[in-house]
Amino acid sequence: MAQAEAPRCRRVGILGYGQLGRFLAQQLLSRGPPLGLALAFVWARDGARLEELPPPLRLSQLCPLAWAEVDLVVEVAHPCVAQEHGEDILAHADFMLGSPTALADPETERRLRGAVARGGHTLYVPRGALWGCEDIQRMDRGGTLAALKVTMTKSPQSFRPEGWLRERLAAAVAAGTRAVLYEGPLRPLCPLVPNNVNTMAAAAVAAPRLGFDGVQACLVADPGVPDCHIVEVEVTAVGDKGRALRVTSTRRNPAAPGAVTGDATREAFWRSLLACRGHGGCVQLC
Known part of the structure; x- marks a missing residue:
């Protein structure tokens, strides 16, 4: 045989x-x-x-x-x-x-x-680092996903910004305090920090009905978190009788000081x- x-x-x-x-x-x-x-x-x-x-x-x-x-x-x-x-x-x-x-x-x-x-x-x-990926996909496919926002908070040294965002980060570093570097639609943010917001981009792929223009992004530089990356995902879906379902998850990923990628990633x-x-x-x- x-x-x-x-x-x-x-x-x-x-x-x-x-x-x-x-x-x-x-x-x-x-x-x-x-x-x-x-x-x-x-x-x-x-x-x-x-x-x-x-x-x-x-x-x-x-x-x-x-x-x-x-x-x-x-x-x-x-x-x-x-x-x-x-x-x-x-x-x-x-x-x-x-x-x-x-x-x-x-x-x-x-x-x-x-x-x-x-x-x-x-x-x-x-x-x-996108938590709840499958749930976001199911809501999007079912047409119930109304809004999706991803907030990423890292030490200022962990960002690799380009263009005008570099100047904003430099000002935040000089001030030494927590600063919102960007808040708005995801698409314009991606080319400014292409190595830092891939988790946000994954969210846009998981929710194509919203996509890069509909997914909201918030980027925060915080010297108070030197050893971790924090990713907060806020999901809003339309439930029965038009009532909104809201879910927020927070993920704290240990990271070496200044690292672009967290340990668990x-x-x-x-x-x-x-x-x-x-x-x-x-x-x-x-």
Whole structure:
């Protein structure tokens, strides 16, 4: 009787080798093989940091050949990677978008969704620190979600702002007090702090009826929270007889001083990576 052929390992490439990329690479090397996962390559914008990895795992440049040799590409670098290479990746492999702030650009979202429809691969969006993700999705799909607001509070040193928000943060640091850096629709905020508000972007994906224009964002710099990131999610839904249902959750994620990513987010991304399998061509929260 012929012996059954062992299932092939799912090959994973990682784009980005900061805190998250390094953690995911280590998990794939140590915990991946028994789970049917193999690390295929790692790329970093600063390639010098890859020297701690074996040479065969270092990807020197982004190219179609790399995507053709893997089943899943995980981006944990910067939204510009998805904007420049996302379509090409989705033509060959599933794509876990660790920087969903890239989708705040309507043209990028249109191109990536089009690539999903054409190629049959899945665009995965990790939930990150978004608590109650499934409940938000169900309310949105049922048409009862009326409002969604996400407030993120971090130490001033944890933000990496661009444009005019950099000046506002500098003023807050000089004052040494708690300051609301931004409050309003999510879409304009994403390009100003693309590495800090991916949890908010995940909320916009979970609630497409509201989307990046309807989801409300509040960004707070507070020197009184140097060792954690606080994410507050406020959900308003329309209940029976028009009465409103309101739910607020608060998540305190331990974080090293000045860290962009909280401690628990690393494990959350690993769990998201494990969920990136078998969904077919769609956009899928994981």
